[in-house]
Amino acid sequence: xxxxxxxxxxxxxxxxxxxxxxxxxxxxxxxxxxxxxxxxxxxxxxxxxxxxxxxxxxxxxxxxxxxxxxxxxxxxxxxxxxxxxxxxxxxxxxxxxxxxxxxxxxxxxxxxxxxxxxxxxxxxxxxxxxxxxxxxxxxxxxxxxxxxxxxxxxxxxxxxxxxx
Amino acid sequence: xxxxxxxxxxxxxxxxxxxxxxxxxxxxxxxxxxxxxxxxxxxxxxxxxxxxxxxxxxxxxxxxxxxxxxxxxxxxxxxxxxxxxxxxxxxxxxxxxxxxxxxxxxxxxxxxxxxxxxxxxxxxxxxxxxxxxxxxxxxxxxxxxxxxxxxxxxxxxxxxxxxxxxxxxxxxxxxxxxxxxxxxxxxxxxxxxxxxxx
Numbered sequence: 001x002x003x004x005x006x007x008x009x010x011x012x013x014x015x016x017x018x019x020x021x022x023x024x025x026x027x028x029x030x031x032x033x034x035x036x037x038x039x040x041x042x043x044x045x046x047x048x049x050x051x052x053x054x055x056x057x058x059x060x061x062x063x064x065x066x067x068x069x070x071x072x073x074x075x076x077x078x079x080x081x082x083x084x085x086x087x088x089x090x091x092x093x094x095x096x097x098x099x100x101x102x103x104x105x106x107x108x109x110x111x112x113x114x115x116x117x118x119x120x121x122x123x124x125x126x127x128x129x130x131x132x133x134x135x136x137x138x139x140x141x142x143x144x145x146x147x148x149x150x151x152x153x154x155x156x157x158x159x160x161x162x163x164x
Numbered sequence: 165x166x167x168x169x170x171x172x173x174x175x176x177x178x179x180x181x182x183x184x185x186x187x188x189x190x191x192x193x194x195x196x197x198x199x200x201x202x203x204x205x206x207x208x209x210x211x212x213x214x215x216x217x218x219x220x221x222x223x224x225x226x227x228x229x230x231x232x233x234x235x236x237x238x239x240x241x242x243x244x245x246x247x248x249x250x251x252x253x254x255x256x257x258x259x260x261x262x263x264x265x266x267x268x269x270x271x272x273x274x275x276x277x278x279x280x281x282x283x284x285x286x287x288x289x290x291x292x293x294x295x296x297x298x299x300x301x302x303x304x305x306x307x308x309x310x311x312x313x314x315x316x317x318x319x320x321x322x323x324x325x326x327x328x329x330x331x332x333x334x335x336x337x338x339x340x341x342x343x344x345x346x347x348x349x350x351x352x353x354x355x356x357x358x359x360x361x362x
Contacts, residue, residue, distance in 0.1 A: 134185050
């Protein structure tokens, strides 16, 4: 009994998988491909925006720009395939581009946070160091002025004519 | 020099030294104006030089050029290059009004370029289904990097230059984050091609 139930469950699962597979393999219509390409367009633009923000925050975006190029190639392919009416290829390339773009946007967002943190730390360190050095310099300059003033006065007093 | 002169000289020297001390901090806040921002777009011949460009092109033969984009805009930029085909009478982009050609896009290339960097692509193209009838010729298909698109473009015989001339040209568009769309960047390059029977 248990074996029969198991076999039945396997057949149902196999049928479902095949049905899904057939659905994926079936020719997509124009509107689906168009929606996927538009979605990929928006996704890649968002990913680029996130990378640009990370770069402005001071992050090293070399790797992310390389990933954007890969995703851009997929979107080129999606647009070109859509233009010639190959909607399956357009949909597939656009979907791959969208998932690449999502990954890039996520990495760019975390890079931006890291870069902002590093920038904030660098700013704090520089301001603190400058303040300390400036304070020491201010005190030294006052002492220096006092020394120079005394020396000047002694020199001037030394030049004063005396009556014998 | 009296004491007042000495004091003035001393104070000025101290101010100069103090500015040097705080300059790293100032540099983090003060942004100096950068140089002029612009982009580059170019085509190179098959030898990766500005020579030996395809000119007399036979039907069903593949030709190679390199398409490049350079970025001097002050940050990473997102470009798209639209590939279009025209004959001698059809419209080119208008540099004065900064408007693109009204002809349909046949192919597109996306470029993500960091500031002060360039990116280059190999472009393979061929014309298929060329036919000649007296003073007119027509090309049915343009294949770019292995992908074919119907163009159905016609050209009349050019008596002055003795040929049927088509121009394959590339328009540079730049992504504008404010409008969330691409804008024509007022740059284009093209190749004049004399399509021949062989």
